Amino acid sequence: DTGVSQDPRHKITKRGQNVTFRCDPISEHNRLYWYRQTLGQGPEFLTYFQNEAQLEKSRLLSDRFSAERPKGSFSTLEIQRTEQGDSAMYLCASSLGRPYRVASPLHFGNGTRLTVT
């Protein structure tokens, strides 16, 4: 399977704990995105990388959230001191980005469902 993979699929944690999620994009894709989705809403942009560079972060992303893509391949999203409001589906997506060209569509992983108790 050469699609986007995310790990873990589900995570239950207690408020105040730290959690880390991993995303492995489609291998030839240079762009990697993190989105968050809550019930009844569409995916909400969090951040994206082009290769290893984090080019943009949403203003909604508090200081407790950090993402890395150290070698331009897989990415991790860490949430420190989790809060109940962090409960959501965290989706990773990748795409092939080319300079000055219309973006190619996003391909999503299965997501990580986080429940903070």
Place this chain on the structure above:
Amino acid sequence: RKEVEQDPGPFNVPEGATVAFNCTYSNSASQSFFWYRQDCRKEPKLLMSVYSSGNEDGRFTAQLNRASQYISLLIRDSKLSDSATYLCVGGTLNKFYFGSGTKLNVKP
């Protein structure tokens, strides 16, 4: 104001019906448009890209109206398996904004 807005529905239609969804976007610089389908508790999956001249893929037709800043999706001859949430996406060269989705229920 949200970047992309959609009627949340639900649209309840009988099998075989034709149904249309519209979506508006606020950023006139948007250049990339897509429709995604999302089943309950699953990830979004690309249904089709939307091109300026409009495009068709089987029973699905997508249109873009840049002057009015909206895109549409038409589904003909609805099937039970079309029941899902349809997400409209507008984006620039490197950033994508999703609508909240329109729920479609196709009934026998």
